[in-house]
Amino acid sequence: MRIFALSTVLIAGLAVAQSANAASIYAGHAIAAAVCSQCHGITTPSAGAPFPPLAGRDAEYLKSALKQYRDKTRVSDIMNNIAGSLSDNDIDNVVAYYARLKP
């Protein structure tokens, strides 16, 4: 009985750890479509757009940039607003999506 309870806790703990760590590119794709694609494109920005491409960019860089935009330590009219709507989890997911795309 005790063993069973313990293993349940362990499994539950593992599951939590996994959902916290493994960013979902599917969830990231949904955020990219709903939030980012208007300017950056779902894969690449418009040929005529002044916005930087995100596909294949370094995940750590994208993550820190989004967080800086969110706490306004990096200033941009548009990005401060857009990033303000994203949770840590959203950022992990959307970064995982764009970082894995081939540029």
Place this chain on the structure above:
Amino acid sequence: MKNTKKLLSQSVIAGLTALVLPLAVQAKSDNAQNMHQLYEDNCASCHGSDHGGYLAPALNADTLKGRSPTALRTVIMTGSFDTLMPPFYGRLTDDQIRGLVSHLQKTPTLDNPAWTIDDMKSSLKVYVKDESTLPDKPTYEISSMDDVIGVAARGKYGRGDGSKAVFIDSTTHKQIGEVPTGTAAHIIDYNPANPRWAYVKTDTAEIFKVDLYSMKAVRSIKTGFNGPGMGVSRDGKYIMAGSFVPHNAVILDADTLEPLKTFELEGVDPDGKMVTSDSGMVIGTPYDDIFAIALENAGQVWVVDLKKDQDFPVTKITDVGRHLHDAFLTHNGRKLMIASYDDSIVAAIDLKDRKVIKKLEAGCVPHVGGGSAVKVDGRTLGFGTNFGDCDKTVVSVWDLDTMEVVKQIPVSGGTESPAAHANAPYVAVDIISKDRRARTVQLIDKKTLEVAKTLDVGGHAYFPEYSADGKFLYVSAGYSGDEVVVYDSNSLKKVASVSMESPAGIFSHGRVKYMTRGLSPDEMEGAK
């Protein structure tokens, strides 16, 4: 929809004001001139050169009355999700955006700018002078030119490098060529007499003559300011194009694109009022040497005989409906089914007798988008989509022999275009309601006339089209999707994806063979 009444009194006032303006105000109108140019260069292809709207809403003093300038500035900066409106942040300066908002809130709907046959003639551009230098067969591997599928790629901004006609081999799903069009490509038509020629019409009413063998534009001409109407005659000798702005249509020589005759679109509408009119659909038919053109606001269909020596005589069919739009052909091209927005009917016209046969009930705001017709158990069934947002969202099915309504099939939202093929089991319709449903396409079983499946395509999914062999279903995942998605017609499994910017209309070269999507090529036999 678009307000097409000419605001004559306002333009007279504007004219008088210009005469008596003091100098200080004249200086101000320089700025107005700049803002007008900015509007022309960035906004007019969708919102209309007359500020009366086109693909996008009308932007003028009336429609923007009371709107917050800050909110309007935000929309221009960030664009509008779930629509074609792109973000102009970084493309226009903040001063320009503020200037535009204030300019638009002051500007009335303008009179239709003129675009005469001489304007058209001087807009003719020749990119390939000597067409005998072009290759005499395709420069790429393809088993039949019927397998070419053309996609109107709008480009995010409706202009620029992303705007082109993209051509794909629908057996391999690989791009075989692309032709830049400057502004958004809208309609692609093929020459029924010679498989090498395609014609691409843009949002700003330029028509490009495209050589599909070398994938090059050889000529172009600007036929107006906007309007999607374009048709090619069955002998491949003439093109007819119609505009929303200004209210005219033109017949071109399909070979040289030289304009031969223009038509002023005006007439008495079903309520007895004399109106000038937008051009709706323009269609050539395998049945006869004619064009049919819809006068949207006059509710008339004109049949133009392609007799050059008699100056292209016109037969006018009146009282067809209130606000006509698009149409499809049936019965060897003798019968024309035309959608009428405001009275929610589709009118059947006999092009031989040149009269209305019957007005059939449709859903709300019928938009047949090229239509579909299929033979099922000995009956020829026509399918009509409806893009109105009302409680009753249906796809209409008519028996085209008896001209009776067979069924109004409930679907999950407004629809814009049905695709069918003689060899494919489903009629595909695009759901365009502006929420998550816009990502989907619904498939109607030809036999049961029920929705059998819903596909989540992604992006704003629209304009389904079957490959010429009927084996594959192509759908544009437009707006944020930026790809054309290809499905197996039977299993409905995704088999390929082709990337491009804001794809919209998809046009199979097979259309010239089966006249209306869903019919078999045999249907054409009787016509020739």
